[in-house]
Amino acid sequence: MGSEPELKLPIIDFSSVDLESNVAEWESVKSQVHIALEEYGCFEAVFDKVPLDLRKAMFLEVEELFNLPLLTKQRVVSSRPYHGYVGPLQLYESMGIEDVDFHDQVESLINILWPQGKPSFSKNLQYFTEQVTRLDKMIRKMILESLGVEKYLDEHMNSTNYLARLIKYEGPQTNEAKVGIAEHTDKNIFTTLCQNQVDGLEVQTKRGEWIKCKPSTPNSFVVVTGDTLYAWTNGRVHTPVHRVMVSGNEARFTIGLFTVPKPGFIIKAPEELVTEDHPLLFKPFVQSEFMKFVRSSEAIKNALKVYCGV
Ligand SMILES: O=C(O)CCC(=O)C(=O)O
Numbered sequence: 001m002g003s004e005p006e007l008k009l010p011i012i013d014f015s016s017v018d019l020e021s022n023v024a025e026w027e028s029v030k031s032q033v034h035i036a037l038e039e040y041g042c043f044e045a046v047f048d049k050v051p052l053d054l055r056k057a058m059f060l061e062v063e064e065l066f067n068l069p070l071l072t073k074q075r076v077v078s079s080r081p082y083h084g085y086v087g088p089l090q091l092y093e094s095m096g097i098e099d100v101d102f103h104d105q106v107e108s109l110i111n112i113l114w115p116q117g118k119p120s121f122s123k124n125l126q127y128f129t130e131q132v133t134r135l136d137k138m139i140r141k142m143i144l145e146s147l148g149v150e151k152y153l154d155e156h157m158n159s160t161n162y163l164a165r166l167i168k169y170e171g172p173q174t175n176e177a178k179v180g181i182a183e184h185t186d187k188n189i190f191t192t193l194c195q196n197q198v199d200g201l202e203v204q205t206k207r208g209e210w211i212k213c214k215p216s217t218p219n220s221f222v223v224v225t226g227d228t229l230y231a232w233t234n235g236r237v238h239t240p241v242h243r244v245m246v247s248g249n250e251a252r253f254t255i256g257l258f259t260v261p262k263p264g265f266i267i268k269a270p271e272e273l274v275t276e277d278h279p280l281l282f283k284p285f286v287q288s289e290f291m292k293f294v295r296s297s298e299a300i301k302n303a304l305k306v307y308c309g310v
């Protein structure tokens, strides 16, 4: 009797593809993205445009940030859910930076946290954001093309902002796995996650098994789709339930780049994706309003369906 093979996320190599790539390279990666998002809503992206020494430097700075006094971190506030400082909640704390692709936003965060300045943090985060937003844009272009709705590309690209979330999960000091983030689906469009050497992300398959994510290269990112992409594509991509389980003494750090619709922008599935076989799943909605509903209604399952399901 052989044991079951370990479940793994699909791995897609973006090292030789770019927005200006030739047709053959582009099409090959695009079809892998399409298959992975339909089946798992998630994949590991190998993307070598963020140098490893920069990753290392960023994780040291993120650690430094979370080592600041709680009162200093708590001065970073936002009226929007998951923006600004959150925590500490058991093992979890996070720092959300909205519009991270705008230099002023990062500078105003630094002014609060390090009034004497922190040029390396600003420079590294800016470079990281430039590269990872490029990856995000490639993936979004690929998915719109593979669904045959590339005519909406400009509108779609212009309708989003980037939120960065720096996350720390304290090591629970035991070998027993403890919840770092409870199971959830992301509520945005796409999330791109970059982690330090401490694993813990688990993604549920459509059949309910848990895949323990162990990035296969130091250049790997994990890309996850959110409920808003599920709604906009009228269910053509899967949105996976995922969670973080941590054990041991070492802290896990994650740098996540969240593609979020601009406040007030109406999410409505293109008419091409609403057919007899695929009837409309959700009424048009504004994601920023949906987030207020999520915040006010505890952790309900299928929040989007409850909020605006047809
Ligand atoms: O830390 C991670 O890898 C996952 C974070 C996550 O799922 C989230 O912030 O929504």
Ligand SMILES: [Fe+2]
Binding pocket: 184, 185, 186, 191, 242
């Ligand atoms: Fe998540």
